[in-house]
Every structure is written in C-alpha cells, then in structure tokens.
Amino acid sequence: MSPARVVEPQPGAFTTEVELPGDKSLSHRALIFAALAAGTSDVAGLGPGADVAATAAAIERLGVTIDGSRVVSPGSSDWDEPASAIDCGNSGTTMRLLAGALAARPHVTTLVGDTSLTSRPMRRLVGPIEALGGRIGVSERGTAPLTVGPAAGLTGARVEIPIASAQVRTAFELAAIQSSGDSRLTSPPGYRDHTERWLATLGLGDRVSPTEFVVHPGRVPPFQYRVPGDASSAAYLWAAAAIHPGASVTTPGVTLNPGRIGFLQVLDLMGAAIEAEVTGALLGDPVGTVTVRGAGLQAADVAGPLTTATLDELPLVAVVACFAEGITAVRDAAELRLKESDRVATTCAMVRTLGGGAEEDDDGFRVVGLGWLEGGEVHAHGDHRLAMAAGVAATGATGPVVIHDADAAAISWPGFFDVLERLWSSP
Ligand code: S3P
DSSP: OOOOEEEOOOOSOOEEEOOOOBOHHHHHHHHHHHHHSEEEEEEESOOOSHHHHHHHHHHHTTTOEEETTEEEEEOGGGOOOOSSOEEOTTOHHHHHHHHHHHTTOSSOEEEEOOTTGGGSOOGGGHHHHHHTTOOEEOOTTSOSSEEEOOOSOBOOOEEEOSSOOHHHHHHHHHHHTTBSSOEEEEOOSOSOOHHHHHHHHTTSEEEOSSSEEEEOOOOOOOOEEEOOBOHHHHHHHHHHHHTSTTOEEEEEEEEOOGGGOHHHHHHHHHTOEEEEEEEEEETTEEEEEEEEEOOOEEOOEEOHHHHHTTGGGHHHHHHHHHTEEEEEEEOSOGGGGGSSSOHHHHHHHHHHHTTOEEEEETTEEEEEEOSOOOOEEEEOTTOHHHHHHHHHHHHHSSSOEEEETGGGGGGTOTTHHHHHHHTTTOO
C-alpha cells in the first residue's frame, strides 16, 4: 500500500479559479459513443483518472485505436472479438456501460474487475437487457464476472427500471440503439441524464417526461467533443470554499447537468453563496461557470431526487455538515452502500474518527454539526471519494489528517491533493 498522505489544517480564506479535470461520466460516454461510431471521432480533454483509462483500454480491446484525441473505430458491428476477458478495473461505469454496448454482439464477451468492483451489484442489468432479447450472465451473488451475449439480433422493448441509476439506463439505451425497433424506459427521477441528452441531440431518442425516454434504433455518427470539467471533482473545491467563511473558488467549463449539481443545491440550502451561469451546451448538455463563497453554514435535509443528484458527493455533504449548525440528514441513499465502498459506513466512520458526530441509517446518515473537526487518521478503503472528502475535512480541522490509501484519489483525479493545498497559495 502507498504511504499515507498528511493534509494540514488551512485556516483562512482564499480567492482563486481552478481548471478542472475532464468529467469522468462524460469521458466514459464519449469513449464508448466514439467506439460505437464507425469512423474517426475527436474527443479532447478526457478525464485523467484510472477509471477513464479502463474504458479506453477496454475499447482498444474491441479494435478501436486512440491516438491523442483521435478515436478511430470500425463501428460496433465490426468490433473485434476479444480472446480473453476485458478488465474494467475499479470502474462500475466501464463495466455497466460496456455491457450494454456489447449486448448486440453475436459472440460472448467476458467483463471482469478488481475486488471492489467484483462485489458490486450487476444483476440490475440482466432484466433490461433480456427484455431486448440480449443476455447477461452474472455470478450466483449477482456480481461480475459478467458474460455478455451472444445475441442473434435485439428487438425494441419497454422497461421500468426500479432504481434511479444512470448506468443501468445507459446500458439499456446503448443496447436499444442497436435493436430493430423503438424502446421505452422509465426510472425514478434525479439521475444524470447525459446519455439521454446526447441521444436526443443525435436523433436517437426523445424525452417523453423527466423519467421516461424513447430510444430509436440507429447508428452513432463520428463526432467532435471536448469533455467539460468534472462537477464531482469540482465539488471538493466548492466544499473547501464553503467551509472557510470568506473563501471563494471559481470553476469555469464545468458540466451543469441537473443530475450532477445536487451538491450545489445542498450548499445553497446550507447558506453558502453560489453563482452558476450556463455558458453553452455540448451535445445538448449544459456547461458553465460556478463560483462558491464560504459563509456561516446551517444543516440541511437531503432526500428524494436531490439525494440521487448528489449521490457521488454525499461523503462530502457529511464533511461540510460537520461545519454547519444543526443536524444534517441524508435519506433515500440506499445506493450509497453499493459504491466503491459502503459509503454510508465508511463516511460515518471517517466523520467519527475526526471527532465529529455521525449516525448510520439503513438508507443514509445523520451528522451533528459541531462547527469543527479535530483531525486524526482516516482509511480511504480504496475509495477515491472518501480519500478526497477526508482531504477537504483536514483543511477545516484543528489538527492534521493522516489519510491512508490517499492514492485512491487517482481513480478520478490524480494530483487532487496538490490542487487542494494550492488553493491557499494561489495569488
Ligand atoms: C454514473 C452514475 C452513477 C454514479 C457513478 C457514475 C454514470 O451511478 O454514482 O459514479 O456515469 O452513469 P449509478 O448509475 O449506479 O447511480
């Protein structure tokens, strides 16, 4: 295991602007859409993390070549048949999205992952893909290894997905565009709808309501795209500003997809000053500039679609809640237990270990805002979002925080800790 990282308290305010790494969710999608398209796409500004690298390596196994921003693919109907399993590493998005994209292939493809990914739920893909006439095999526990295919032609289908999962929706949609007829899907609201926006822009789908979408079969054309900044990475900087009254951080070029910015709504409810301006849209998905300024914070309640739109940032909500007055409650977050770690348990353990008050619930947690944290030793449990949340906690704590397994941050943002610490030394 790599040496622990020590993050020191950073008293005082800062004012700065930060260039963000490319968005992870959008990088996976851009690579997989470029792989589905026959021809040359141009995809610039991919996310720098190990998860995106796993998707890039996976599509290379299918015969796609990536040279700088040029992604050249034979198109999904002419993908190579990999001779051995494709390794998705730690990346649930790689595994679930690829499973959908591969579901129309006439041969079997096996998808494997690391120990954490191999414990995550995959059975949720089976029903939607089977409805289209495809096949996905999972282990007895409902996990990877996944065997996808063989398919002898997919047909359109109508499915209700019981969880607000963008990954399951996207897997279904990427298979459905390769079927012979229209498909229709619904799921609870709040999910990131990047894929639906892209499909609608490309003429491959229509939104019927916030929860219902129709997919039209068709080919993805080659495209040009610059990946916007990652809202989930920006969230750590927004949080650092929020817990330091008078501090301010500006993040231009960030994705402002409504399913990605629940955390800004939570900060707003807590009393931080937020400015968000949409400056454009890429493939129908809004991009803009966000500035967050720190102020005295109050507790907030997070539930329903707001929980879904804040899902990846909930460990960070717990950290910010420690510096807010009152009890912050997060509900409807059962999915949080099924991420790279059981984030209900690991988040509460982190808060307690740093001298804060946190209680687990089945589908969420409550954090008592004491107004401070003490510092201490945190284990990231291989979970990038835990490692980075602990870094933010340290900047507002009264003592240093030793983060074991801090390198887990490289899953989405290698170099995160240097950027975090530089906030206080920027001109
Ligand atoms: C993602 C969807 C979410 C999110 C994950 C990335 C995506 O997962 O937590 O980090 O890019 O579609 P679920 O679809 O499982 O909610």
